[in-house]
Amino acid sequence: MQIDKEQCVGCGGCVNLCPQSAIYFCDNRAVIDQFSCTECRTCVLACGMGAPGVSCRFPLMVVFSEAS
Amino acid sequence: MNPERRKSRMEKVYDVIVAGAGPAGLITALTAGTAGLRVLLIDMKRDIPRVFRACCCNLIIEPGTHGETVTHTPGSIRFEKNRFAVPYSGAVIPLKKSYKVSPLGNTLKINGKSRDGNVAISYEKEVLLNDLFQRVQGNRMIEIRTETQALAVENLRSGVRVTIRTDSSLYHVRGRIAVAADGVNSKLVQSLGLNQTRRKFFARFRVASYHMEGVDCPYPDAWITFVGTGHTRGRRGQLYMCPKPHGGTIEPRVYELTIGIPVVAAAPGFTPQEELRYFTTEGRFAPWFRHMKIIDTRAATLNFYTPLTNPVEGNVVVVGDAAAFIETYVQGALMYGYQAGNAIVKHLATGTGLEEYAASWAKTFEYNDPEEIKKATQGFGLHVLRDEDIDYLFSLTKGDEVYGYVNEFSDPITVRRTLLSHLDQVRRERPQLAAQLEKFAEVSVHDALQVK
Structure with missing residues (x-):
């Protein structure tokens, strides 16, 4: 997760x-x-402003997990 | 940080370590520091007096609230029973009416019951914190660390050890007493394991509040509650609005709109921000907001735990929202902080004193009585009614002269009593609704806050 400042x-x-x-x-x-x-x-569930979001730290693994 | 300095920090033992520099923490630190105790005050914010957290921040003037009667006089806020005052150099807006507005437009009007005809007094939390913080800064016994957070506290054989974090370090400080004034989602209370024995109510609430200029509000001196499900896109949540002093002045008129939305994990629904867009552009009251400009945004996330019936755990004293169900109001945080500060001073001098604070909390914080939790939540039983029923009921109250206060303890009773005074007519015209009205007392707390 990352917070959008x-x-x-x-x-x-x-x-x-x-x-x-x-x-x-x-x-x-x-x-x-x-x-x-x-x-x-x-x-994510706590924030009323929608500030936290996913910014994957391991972009290659996202592709991998989506495929499986 | 060089090792030398770290070492000296480790070895210093403070009399009182106060975690959290909101109203409760500031006044506890100030009370202890004034009595000559060595105080460490820490807060995760960089600018302690700035307010980023949503907080209605009205002076609740109904006599007896939290066992105290609070009044505003120019320059200060006075606590009659506890016999103290806090400085407040800001402006106020006396609120004369409390309006409950249905999504279809009918309104239940409540007039101010105080001697001056007020339902509450709107003031500015930032000015209050700033005034207090100046006094704290001027006190040489109080050491302040900002951008620092207390993560945990442990009771030692004598005194406490607090785990503290900054963005670049993690360390311990030792003290004789620790004060958990770190708010509604208190890390310190959690670290002591005290939440395990507390019952959690409802879902978590996400709250956002918006300060706006250029609102064409027909009620410039009212506390407005938007009642019913039709005000929001997700058909759940609570909306309030009232005028607020801003930057120490009341011109131009600034309104604060607060939107609270329960979060249900299975169906997260809309965020307060999405609801703001809906309410101000598509809702029935959108015309009020045609020229609106948002000048400040604040947020909060709330968990509702039953209060800590005993706010003292060993050498740790829990103050303000950290110990409460929902909240203690800002004035409650000040009052309990003042009491806790004095109790600590006495305790460190004589070995007893914390019990007095605990006893006062148990006696005066309304929600320590489970009946009050039930009663207050049922006040929102209106929400189980359909919007057109709410609208119809409010239309019946048009000629009524109702008097009351803004206060979560007595306001629901005022509303219920007003609606029930028309029960005969409702029985004739809408028998089903009359039956529902009579069942108000049986509404479950879950239905009451629309968590389904």
């Missing part, structure tokens, strides 16, 4: 709800630590 208003909801504590604040906006995120989508 333009969409994020900085309410902090996802920061507190992330089960991996993978989200922190920088410049009053949420940022996801890509090494801790497990793509559980908790932040």
Whole structure:
């Protein structure tokens, strides 16, 4: 997951709800630590602004998994 | 960070570590710091007084709310029973009416019940936080760390150990008392395992609030609740609107529209942003928003847990929304923060004191009584009615003189009483609806908040 900085208003909801504590604040906006995120989508369901989204870290594997 | 500095941070033991610098955390820190305790105040925001989180932030003036009576006088907000005041240099807008508006346009009107004829007082949270924060900054006993978050707290044999994170480091600090003032989705409460014993109600709510200029609202001094399912595209959710002071002034008129949408995992529905677009361009009240310009957007995500009946766990004191069901209101956060601060000061001096805070919380926070949770949620029983029924019921109240406050505890009762006063007529004209009305008390909490 990644947070769209333009969409994020900085309410902090996802920061507190992330089960991996993978989200922190920088410049009053949420940022996801890509090494801790497990793509559980908790932040997607938490966010009222639609700011978190998938930006796959392993693009080649997406093709692979879609095919299977 | 060089190792030398890290070491010195590790070794310092604070009297009080306050996690979260919202209204609850600020006043707890200020109260403890003023008494001479060494306080560490941390918050994940960079700019503590800025508000990015949706919060209705009206002064709830009904006497007895959270066991307190709160009034506004120029320059301050006063807490009559606890005998203290917090500075507030901003503007206010007294709200004279509370309107419940059906999707078809009929309105239930409630007049202000206070001596000044107010239902509530609209104020600006950012100014309040700024005024408080200035005092906190001016207090040399309080050390502030921004862009820093408390992830967990542990009770040690004596004192506490708080795990703290910044964007580049993870470390521990030790203190004698920790204060969890980190809000509705508190990490510290979660880390103590206290949520396991709390019942979770409803779905999670996604909330967004929009500050708008150029709204052609026919009710410039009202708290407006948009009741019924027809206001939203997804046919669920809650919408409120009221005027807000902005930037310390009340001109030009700025309105805050708050949209809360329950999230059901199976059917996520629409986001508040999609609902905003629908409400302001296609909904019945779209004409109000033809010239609207959004000047500020805020958001929140809410879980509804039953409150912590005991907000003290060892040396950890839970304050404000972190301990609450739904919320404590900003004024409640201030009041409980003030009480907690004083209790901590006394506790560290004498060995007892936290119990007094816990007892006060148990006694005065309404939702500690399960009946209140039930009662408050049933107030929204209106939502189980069809929109045309709501509209019809509201049309009956046209000539009524109803008085009340904006308050989640008494407002539902006011509404119910008003509608039931027309029961005879409803029985004659719409017997089925009358039966539904009489069943109000049996509406389940799940139906009440439209989570199906």
